[in-house]
Amino acid sequence: MIMSTARFTEEFKLEAVKQVTEHQRPVAEVAKRLGVSTHSLYVWVKRYGKSAPQRERESNEAVELRRLRSEVKRLTEERDILKKAAAYFAKESG
Numbered sequence: 001m002i003m004s005t006a007r008f009t010e011e012f013k014l015e016a017v018k019q020v021t022e023h024q025r026p027v028a029e030v031a032k033r034l035g036v037s038t039h040s041l042y043v044w045v046k047r048y049g050k051s052a053p054q055r056e057r058e059s060n061e062a063v064e065l066r067r068l069r070s071e072v073k074r075l076t077e078e079r080d081i082l083k084k085a086a087a088y089f090a091k092e093s094g
Contacts, residue, residue: 016034
């Protein structure tokens with residue numbers, strides 16, 4: 001089997017996905033007709049099958065999740081430092 005290095009434009013991919021999602025055509029049929037692998041078309045459907053607002057919302061949620069995880073890490077470190085400081089001062093005053 002010869003591996004293709006063909007690159008497809010985003011417009012081509014979106015149109016291929018539209019044939020699967022909006023026109024309810026089978027992935028295998030669309031892939032064969034367009035000359036792409038079914039694997040590639042499944043990847044495109046996963047990536048482009050959602051609406052633009054939904055993709056943006058998910059992207060924003062991922063950014064917020066990373067920010068929150070970073071903040072939790074920082075706050076946990078601060079808490080641990082304060083615990084050690086409290087234990088140290090309790091020992092010194094006692």
